[in-house]
Amino acid sequence: MVAQTGEKRYSDALVIGGGIAGLQAALDLAEQGYKVMVVEREASIGGRMISLSKVYPTLDCASCITTPKMSAAAHHENIEIMTYTEVKSIVPDGDGHLVTVTRKPTYVNADKCIGCRLCEYACDSEFADSFEQGLGATRAISVAFTNAIPQKAVLQAEYCLSCGLCLRACPTDAIEFDQQPRQEQIAAHAVIITTGFQLNGLNIKPQYSAAQSANIISPLTLERLLAPHGPYGRVLRPSDGKIPESVAFVLCSGSRDRTIGVPYCSRVCCMYSIKQAMLLAGSLPTADITIYYMDIRAFGKGYEQFYQNARAMGVNFVRGKVSHIDVAPPDDLMVHVEMTEESVDCVRRQKHDLVVLAQGMIPQWNPSGVSTVTIGEDGFVATPDLASPCATNVPGVFVAGAAAGPKDIVDTIADAGAAAMVAARYLVRCGSKESAQPGGGRSVRLELAV
Amino acid sequence: MAGPFNPELHVDLKRFGAKDLDMCMNCGTCTTICPMSEDSGGGFPRRVIRLVQTGQQKKLESSLDPWMCYFCGDCTLNCPRNANPAEVMMASRRYLTSRYDFTGLASLFYRNPLTEIIAIVLVGLFITALFVFLHGPMVLHRVELNTFAPVKWVELGDWIMAGTLSFFLLAGAVRMTWWTLGRRDMLRVSPMIFIRQIPTFFAHLFTQKRWARCGSHPSLIRWIKHLLLVSGYLSMLTLVLILLRWFQTDHVYPFYYPQRLWGYYATVALLYPTGDFIVSRLRRKEPIHFFTEASDWIFLVMLFLTALTGIMVNVFRVNGFPMATYIIYVIHLAIAVPMLVVEVPFSKWSHIMYRPLSIYLAGVKKAVADSTGKGSDAQALEPAAAA
Ligand code: SF4
Numbered sequence: 001m002v003a004q005t006g007e008k009r010y011s012d013a014l015v016i017g018g019g020i021a022g023l024q025a026a027l028d029l030a031e032q033g034y035k036v037m038v039v040e041r042e043a044s045i046g047g048r049m050i051s052l053s054k055v056y057p058t059l060d061c062a063s064c065i066t067t068p069k070m071s072a073a074a075h076h077e078n079i080e081i082m083t084y085t086e087v088k089s090i091v092p093d094g095d096g097h098l099v100t101v102t103r104k105p106t107y108v109n110a111d112k113c114i115g116c117r118l119c120e121y122a123c124d125s126e127f128a129d130s131f132e133q134g135l136g137a138t139r140a141i142s143v144a145f146t147n148a149i150p151q152k153a154v155l156q157a158e159y160c161l162s163c164g165l166c167l168r169a170c171p172t173d174a175i176e177f178d179q180q181p182r183q184e185q186i187a188a189h190a191v192i193i194t195t196g197f198q199l200n201g202l203n204i205k206p207q208y209s210a211a212q213s214a215n216i217i218s219p220l221t222l223e224r225l226l227a228p229h230g231p232y233g234r235v236l237r238p239s240d241g242k243i244p245e246s247v248a249f250v251l252c253s254g255s256r257d258r259t260i261g262v263p264y265c266s267r268v269c270c271m272y273s274i275k276q277a278m279l280l281a282g283s284l285p286t287a288d289i290t291i292y293y294m295d296i297r298a299f300g301k302g303y304e305q306f307y308q309n310a311r312a313m314g315v316n317f318v319r320g321k322v323s324h325i326d327v328a329p330p331d332d333l334m335v336h337v338e339m340t341e342e343s344v345d346c347v348r349r350q351k352h353d354l355v356v357l358a359q360g361m362i363p364q365w366n367p368s369g370v371s372t373v374t375i376g377e378d379g380f381v382a383t384p385d386l387a388s389p390c391a392t393n394v395p396g397v398f399v400a401g402a403a404a405g406p407k408d409i410v411d412t413i414a415d416a417g418a419a420a421m422v423a424a425r426y427l428v429r430c431g432s433k434e435s436a437q438p439g440g441g442r443s444v445r446l447e448l449a450v
Numbered sequence: 451m452a453g454p455f456n457p458e459l460h461v462d463l464k465r466f467g468a469k470d471l472d473m474c475m476n477c478g479t480c481t482t483i484c485p486m487s488e489d490s491g492g493g494f495p496r497r498v499i500r501l502v503q504t505g506q507q508k509k510l511e512s513s514l515d516p517w518m519c520y521f522c523g524d525c526t527l528n529c530p531r532n533a534n535p536a537e538v539m540m541a542s543r544r545y546l547t548s549r550y551d552f553t554g555l556a557s558l559f560y561r562n563p564l565t566e567i568i569a570i571v572l573v574g575l576f577i578t579a580l581f582v583f584l585h586g587p588m589v590l591h592r593v594e595l596n597t598f599a600p601v602k603w604v605e606l607g608d609w610i611m612a613g614t615l616s617f618f619l620l621a622g623a624v625r626m627t628w629w630t631l632g633r634r635d636m637l638r639v640s641p642m643i644f645i646r647q648i649p650t651f652f653a654h655l656f657t658q659k660r661w662a663r664c665g666s667h668p669s670l671i672r673w674i675k676h677l678l679l680v681s682g683y684l685s686m687l688t689l690v691l692i693l694l695r696w697f698q699t700d701h702v703y704p705f706y707y708p709q710r711l712w713g714y715y716a717t718v719a720l721l722y723p724t725g726d727f728i729v730s731r732l733r734r735k736e737p738i739h740f741f742t743e744a745s746d747w748i749f750l751v752m753l754f755l756t757a758l759t760g761i762m763v764n765v766f767r768v769n770g771f772p773m774a775t776y777i778i779y780v781i782h783l784a785i786a787v788p789m790l791v792v793e794v795p796f797s798k799w800s801h802i803m804y805r806p807l808s809i810y811l812a813g814v815k816k817a818v819a820d821s822t823g824k825g826s827d828a829q830a831l832e833p834a835a836a837a
């Protein structure tokens with residue numbers, strides 16, 4: 001049952017997705033005096049980036065960049081963050097949009113919860129932690145992850161045993177088993193879609209046998225293995241905890257492949273694989289590290305140098321697309337590839353301990369059924385006007401970051417800034433048109449713009 | 451074309467059916483997947499596609515790789531660019547056939563199927579005219595096929611046809627050998643090597659046994675059907691070219707006599723696989739059937755009709771319908787002869803020669819490489835390995 005709250009609230013802009021793109025766009029608008037609401041599906045903001053270990057090409061710590069943005073947004077007086085909330089519909093309404101959201105029940109009263117995690121420590125129900133890519137365990141009631149924002153517990157009903165241990169543990173009586181989903185309506189002038197990407201699954205190409213081996217892993221799993229506060233605190237291979245001696249990165253394993261419906265290049269895999277190879281070379285100095293690639297797309301500033309550094313560090317680059325992977329019992333993997341750069345024709349079979357599949361980027365969210373925003377052939381939000389890359393087909397709805405197509409972090413942040421800029425311009429225009437009407441929730445700046 | 455490069459080669463190959471050739475990004479997936487590639491040491495299909503993309507016509511002409519592929523289609527199913535590598539291999543075989551043929555007719559027929567149909571019709575009309583004007587007396591109260599078409603004349607025609615076809619086919623074989631063994635280098639190969647490889651040629655002519663290793667299960671079944679077809683085809687040629695006097699008789703022998711049984715075997719061995727191939731091409735279930743070129747259709751339909759009219763001659767003859775026998779006999783020849791004349795040297799049927807020849811030549815090449823490899827410099831470099 002969904003409860004309806006009568007009050008319709010106002011905001012200048014509504015940002016869908018609290019990852020790095022959404023936070024950047026929200027901060028850029030808020031700094032200009034606009035009121036912004038950020039709607040986040042998960043229990044914490046931070047998106048994909050907060051789960052990464054380091055970023056290329058500077059090898060800066062990813063949390064060191066993300067966490068300040070997260071808290072800046074969370075504490076900004078012009079920003080309101082709604083986590084654990086999903087967008088149900090976006091309907092154009094005059095110059096603006098009427099956005100209906102569902103606030104999923106967390107079964108914890110956010111006002112009372114102080115983030116002490118006593119409930120989490122008390123809980124008896126454990127399951128694979130999706131933040132750790134399934135490598136660690138979490139509990140049915142928990143704070144999403146160490147540096148999550150907000151630091152509030154969330155109870156996941158499907159894992160809850162209804163034993164009541166948390167109820168007794170909570171010092172503030174914050175736990176409310178009877179919470180229901182709640183619908184809210186927000187009238188926003190501008191909407192910015194920053195819903196990001198997901199990876200297209202390890203099993204999408206059965207030729208790579210990922211279903212048969214725990215040692216064929218996703219790059220996001222390797223990020224967790226490499227993260228200083230990751231599940232094992234070091235790099236071990238999942239099947240038996242062995243320290244890998246030979247690691248393979250298979251590039252283009254989920255992109256540039258029409259047989260799996262992803263004909264485009266995901267743009268980031270070359271660089272993050274090089275980065276991961278470098279980090280691995282640091283944490284496993286004696287391991288052989290091989291990157292199987294078709295062509296290294298090191299297109300950004302400083303990227304080529306980064307790539308050359310990896311080569312100089314002894315990372316092995318082999319040109320050729322891996323066609324299939326067999327499990328070499330008990331736990332190793334055999335990679336098959338044509339050596340397309342050798343002078344003699346040959347197909348090589350190479351054994352590795354651990355294989356990382358550079359999966360393809362596909363959109364996280366499909367707006368169809370929620371909004372009239374159209375998507376392109378590739379499934380990402382379409383941006384029909386080349387001269388205005390953040391504009392969708394719907395006036396006042398903008399898109400930024402990987403929601404519009406594969407992008408790395410640098411490009412995503414630049415894109416989010418651009419989206420904030422065009423959204424601000426749109427707000428100025430709306431503001432001047434609606435100047436006669438009472439301001440409602442609109443900001444000072446809008447009135448100033450008259 | 452001047453020099454070894456032909457920038458238009460990829461355009462040419464498209465006319466021979468390799469429509470998606472330009473999609474290939476040379477990733478090598480196809481080569482790694484291909485069950486035939488590694489033993490043949492070819493690095494195909496990617497290397498073949500690369501030769502075409504880079505216009506290396508001479509190298510393509512001297513390559514045996516296209517003949518090592520049996521079109522299992524595994525490469526096409528796995529190609530990330532939908533470049534249809536198996537079809538490129540097929541198109542290169544068509545292309546090579548047209549290049550081995552010095553008359554240019556093969557090239558004309560492949561690139562413009564209409565010309566092939568016209569050629570078939572012309573030869574068919576010629577055969578019909580021969581019978582209309584030169585047939586023997588028509589006995590109408592019982593079937594006397596040998597009076598209508600005296601076997602010695604038919605046999606003479608057979609031999610003239612066989613001689614001509616063999617000439618064109620052998621000319622193609624010589625060009626193929628000359629090119630693939632490295633032109634002038636060929637003259638340096640010891641004749642013993644050529645002789646020692648001969649059994650390979652016949653073994654593959656009769657069994658196509660390499661095919662059995664190619665690809666997955668459906669391809670094995672396809673091999674068996676193909677084997678059936680070849681046995682039917684060779685039976686037909688034997689009965690018509692060598693045993694005609696014994697086969698075309700007016701006396702109706704009992705059912706179990708070998709000439710009748712053999713004839714029935716040939717009919718079934720031709721009708722069943724051709725009918726089956728026609729149906730599966732229409733249904734397009736396997737990659738080999740995704741695209742069917744006109745030449746494939748002509749080949750299948752002509753063969754099917756040959757076998758069908760052949761068995762009808764037999765039915766009318768055995769049941770004593772003189773007029774029907776004579777007419778269907780003429781139709782039978784008006785289909786069979788153009789099929790042989792047009793298809794054997796200049797189109798699809800030539801592969802009956804080129805396939806085993808390519809394996810033979812690959813054997814020769816390998817023997818040559820081995821013998822020179824064991825010679826002077828290899829020994830000097832690796833005395834341990836030589837001992
Ligand atoms: S044909 Fe396809 S699989 Fe083969 S190299 Fe080209 S793109 Fe790769």
Ligand code: SF4
Pocket residue numbers: 480483484485486487494495518519520521522523524525526535536539664665
């Ligand atoms: S069709 Fe089969 S045999 Fe031919 S190149 Fe492709 S994989 Fe190899």
